[in-house]
Amino acid sequence: NAGVTQTPKFQVLKTGQSxxxxxxxxxxxxxxxxxxxxxxxxxxxxxxxxxxxxxxxxEVPNGYNVSRLxxxxxxxxxxxxxxxxxxxxxxxxxxxxxxHFGNGTRLTVT
Amino acid sequence: xxxxxxxxxxxxxxxxxxxxxxxxxxxxxxxxQWYRQNSGRGLVHLxxxxxxxxxxxxxxxxxxxxxxxxxxxLLITASRAADTASYFCATLNAGGTSYxxxxxxxxxxxxxxx
Numbered sequence: 001n002a003g004v005t006q007t008p009k010f011q012v013l014k015t016g017q018s019x020x021x022x023x024x025x026x027x028x029x030x031x032x033x034x035x036x037x038x039x040x041x042x043x044x045x046x047x048x049x050x051x052x053x054x055x056x057x058x059e060v061p062n063g064y065n066v067s068r069l070x071x072x073x074x075x076x077x078x079x080x081x082x083x084x085x086x087x088x089x090x091x092x093x094x095x096x097x098x099x100h101f102g103n104g105t106r107l108t109v110t
Numbered sequence: 111x112x113x114x115x116x117x118x119x120x121x122x123x124x125x126x127x128x129x130x131x132x133x134x135x136x137x138x139x140x141x142x143q144w145y146r147q148n149s150g151r152g153l154v155h156l157x158x159x160x161x162x163x164x165x166x167x168x169x170x171x172x173x174x175x176x177x178x179x180x181x182x183x184l185l186i187t188a189s190r191a192a193d194t195a196s197y198f199c200a201t202l203n204a205g206g207t208s209y210x211x212x213x214x215x216x217x218x219x220x221x222x223x224x
Contacts, residue, residue: 004152033212035214040216041216042198042214042215042216042217043153043198043200043214044214045211045212045213048211058211059213090152090153092153092212098143098145098155098158099153099155099212100155101152101153101154102152103150103151103152104150104151104152
């Protein structure tokens with residue numbers, strides 16, 4: 001999707017490893033979001049950032065940390081990956097709503 | 111917890127038929143939105159309806175909102191094979207600590223057969 005770039009597209013981790021998912025937007029939006037999508041569960045909010053310098057927990061924040069590096073970039077870190085974190089992760093951005101999403105990072109934790 | 115519940119979970123129709131998907135939610139909302147997701151891709155916004163609106167149209171899409179029943183429906187008219195995708199409703203809760211948080215339903219998988 002134009003405007004929101006997520007890296008990497010795919011990642012396989014072993015239990016206990018760490019990694020950072022990157023998200024960058026060029027839409028000049030204040031708000032950025034991280035969601036995870038699991039089969040049959042829709043999207044669930046992990047963390048969001050209403051503006052540069054602020055972050056807040058969403059519905060499922062445990063096991064994750066975030067950094068709003070600047071207005072463009074919002075990263076999601078898994079410090080010690082667990083199999084339960086196997087999911088597809090989507091970054092979204094918006095000025096209130098609607099949101100614009102990246103194409104996702106498919107993460108598998110073995 | 112999921113705010114939106116969507117019905118049906120899966121819908122299979124022939125090209126040219128209409129497709130109707132329903133969404134119910136639990137709390138007061140600021141607006142309700144519908145998104146589409148093609149396989150392996152991110153979600154794309156389709157249409158937004160505010161809590162004080164009852165019906166909205168965009169091309170072949172028609173959305174209704176009944177705040178008394180806490181429900182919404184998305185109608186796709188004259189469907190095409192290219193409409194095959196998953197469709198999600200999402201609600202922006204009214205005020206308070208829910209600022210900016212969109213809560214998504216579980217989605218309806220629509221298959222349109224040529």
